[in-house]
Amino acid sequence: MIDWIIAQQGIVSLALVLLMVCEHFFTLKIGASLTYKLWALIPGCLIVNNLPMSLISMPANSFARYVVGVKPPLNTITFETWFTVWATGVSVITAYVLVHHMVIWASISKRRAINTNAYYSTKADTPMLFGFVSPKVLIPFSFKSTFSIQQQALVLEHENVHRKHYDHLWNTLALATVTLFWFNPLVWLALKSFRINQEIACDHTVMKGKTDNEKLTYAKALVQCAEHCSNALYATRGLYPTFGEKRTMIKRLNAIKQPMRNNKVLAAGVLSIAAMLTINTALANAPVAVTKPEAKINQASPVKRVPPIYPEKAAEQNIEGFVVLSFDITETGATDNVKVVNSVPAGVFDKSAKVALKQWEYKPRIQGGQRMRQTGLLVQLDYQLGASLDTASVEKNASPEVERIIIPPNQGK
Structure with missing residues (x-):
């Protein structure tokens, strides 16, 4: 309110x-x-x-890319x-x-x-x-x-x-x-x-x-x-x-x-x-379409991240890879429509990535006094055996269209 x-x-x-x-x-x-x-x-x-x-889904390419750990919620x-x-x-x-x-x-x-x-x-x-x-x-x-x-x-x-x-x-x-x-x-x-x-x-x-x-x-x-x-x-x-x-x-x-x-x-x-x-009030609240391909995306502030679990069999067999997921952020900040866009090796890390992402929460985007639904966001989870065991990290030189998070073995256990 x-x-x-x-x-x-x-x-x-x-x-x-x-x-x-x-x-x-x-x-x-x-x-x-x-x-x-x-x-x-x-x-x-x-x-x-x-x-x-809020009835209008705003495309993710209208947002700038975010960095993990930015300003916390109120x-x-x-x-x-x-x-x-x-x-x-x-x-x-x-x-x-x-x-x-x-x-x-x-x-x-x-x-x-x-x-x-x-x-x-x-x-x-x-x-x-x-x-x-x-x-x-x-x-x-x-x-x-x-x-x-x-x-x-x-x-x-x-x-x-x-x-x-x-x-x-x-x-x-x-x-x-x-x-x-x-x-x-x-x-x-x-x-x-x-x-x-x-x-x-x-x-x-x-x-x-x-x-x-x-x-x-x-x-x-x-x-x-x-x-x-x-x-x-x-x-x-x-x-x-x-x-x-x-x-x-x-x-x-x-x-x-x-x-x-x-x-x-x-x-x-x-x-x-x-x-x-x-008229300016109406235009200020209208979704802004960004058509430039180099536009940065995903200015969503994370509130809760549940780290994915490195599959035990993949760790035993020294298998590394990544999963690219697309998802929406609802008006309440929950994730929705979690889908696998690409994964290497195929099917090895899919379940682990989807289970974790469905538990993530974001600070809802508010525009014109209304909570907005964000659609088509992308995240890449990299499963690397050599990564630090302390916390999952964000790859800073990742593609501007995909947030890349490195998942070490045994993370989340």
Whole structure:
């Protein structure tokens, strides 16, 4: 899990930076609707970065040749420590969300407010859309005394636009992303930008076709909400967007005051960058075919090697030889499809070589957050009576396409 989480950070961070730049500098220039829709880039990149590439067998000639004894696997204790820290953060955030959800749910009145499609709530200081699946519009008990009839209609229209935009689902996805990548400070900064884009896009929809007087009335409603917004409400702004959140107020008022320019050239440029980012992510995870015959292969890190046993009869008869085996490495690191490609003398060392290789284990290759199956790897086991009895050794001047291991007599007994 930790390997997968780490593998996502590059593309997620790059996409978040791009979207925050768009929110800060280009919202009024390329349009509120487009800027908000660009946030779909995050789930899009995550999907592309995690396509089921493990279904595709990667040819061994796409790897460089490895040397026995290279970097060992990740220390188990270190892995468990990082996983514990990450899981603790996820648990704390999840518990926080559930507690606030239950508190707000318990505060909702059983009946709708008169002449509205909203419900009163003691926890709602300003109007808000509450819920992840079947959202409800919540309003404070002071709603009708605080706003004029015209303001009430505009505020409720705003919340209903949130529902039409399926913002409750997008908010759920955003919250899940923050929970999963809580240790990345960019996701918390991006959550604020996402909320700003969401509110401005909603305001823009509400203000379409409205008169200047209605826009002024709407702006006054925003200010009134901000004045009644308590500090306690800030604790829930990451869960449910509220109509009068103070920190986004200035940008929303400016967006109402200044008309959207919809610069088509700039919009096309931003969309091109987003498209290239997604395409490059897909290409980065695609298997790379190497056609040059001199290409080196087999960059698989061994975790466990069981030395072959030198056949007793071959040793007694002073028979030497070798066996070339082809094999695959599965997604779990086990060997598979072990086959004899060539052996000299034929059949003498085949069984010994196959029995040993089937017990070997490798560190799985991970690309794009997915474990990859490696196919068509080659290894040559040399059975030499004069070799050292200490350990099996690797022939350094072997063919770049075949790892050559020398097996001394009595090795493995």
